[in-house]
Amino acid sequence: MRVCATAPFAPANVLSPGDTRWHAHDILRVRRLEAFDNEPAWVRDAFARAPFVVVRRAQAVAGYVAAGVRGAARNERYGTWTRSEDIEAVLNPEALLSLRSALAPERAALPVFVALDALCREPSYPGSYPRSYVWGPTGSAGFELATGVQTVTANSDLDLLIRMPNRLTHDEAARIQALLDQHAAQAGVRIDAQLETPAGGVALAEYASGKARVMARHAGGPQLVADPWALSSAYP
Numbered sequence: 001m002r003v004c005a006t007a008p009f010a011p012a013n014v015l016s017p018g019d020t021r022w023h024a025h026d027i028l029r030v031r032r033l034e035a036f037d038n039e040p041a042w043v044r045d046a047f048a049r050a051p052f053v054v055v056r057r058a059q060a061v062a063g064y065v066a067a068g069v070r071g072a073a074r075n076e077r078y079g080t081w082t083r084s085e086d087i088e089a090v091l092n093p094e095a096l097l098s099l100r101s102a103l104a105p106e107r108a109a110l111p112v113f114v115a116l117d118a119l120c121r122e123p124s125y126p127g128s129y130p131r132s133y134v135w136g137p138t139g140s141a142g143f144e145l146a147t148g149v150q151t152v153t154a155n156s157d158l159d160l161l162i163r164m165p166n167r168l169t170h171d172e173a174a175r176i177q178a179l180l181d182q183h184a185a186q187a188g189v190r191i192d193a194q195l196e197t198p199a200g201g202v203a204l205a206e207y208a209s210g211k212a213r214v215m216a217r218h219a220g221g222p223q224l225v226a227d228p229w230a231l232s233s234a235y236p
Helices: 043-049 093-102 111-121 139-147 170-187 204-208
Strands: 002-004 027-030 052-055 064-070 077-083 087-091 134-137 158-163 191-197 200-203 214-217 223-225
Touching: 027 064, 027 139, 043 064, 052 139, 093 111, 093 134, 093 139, 093 158, 111 139, 111 158, 111 170, 134 139, 139 158, 158 170, 170 191, 170 204, 191 204, 200 204, 204 214
Parallel strands: 002 077, 158 191
Antiparallel strands: 027 052, 027 087, 052 064, 064 077, 134 158, 191 200, 200 214, 214 223
């Protein structure tokens, strides 16, 4: 069950456009985690095991960052808030690719990491085809690479974030999706990629399908948009 703490500030005081130092899916190492009412019992053990939180898409006020805590079980996810003054380090998805070499051989052999390594070695992977993209792992793979805590299982999906500030055509998206599907089949794993656009996070598979409108996930809430790169579709 996904549980979220009540925001420790009034909604009327949220920032617009917000603090741009941290972005959704960044992993933050924090020195302490403030407790709020209705916090699940597992949160303190999870934080003691790995003092890291993941930036989530939610609005905040100055001095706070919307973040999530991962527990040991798949259903242990807790949305909370961390103070910016407690942040010690930031690891964004693209920075995690260089940490693959630190994996123990038995961890590197898991399907998720096999697929991630193959993508990094692919001459036409999303970082170079059809033009230069900035991308990296999120989800369980990203969390394990950032924290060293064994989070990936043999049944885990590989979640990716592709930063896409400029318009991507449906044909280009379809080519990237086909490449990911190819590597997913070879490694025996599901690969789920999200495009980070001005309107928010958009599923690559949904955009590549050519739908008239796609779901964009933004700190201000999800919305259906026809063009994730059109100023009119992005939140102010």
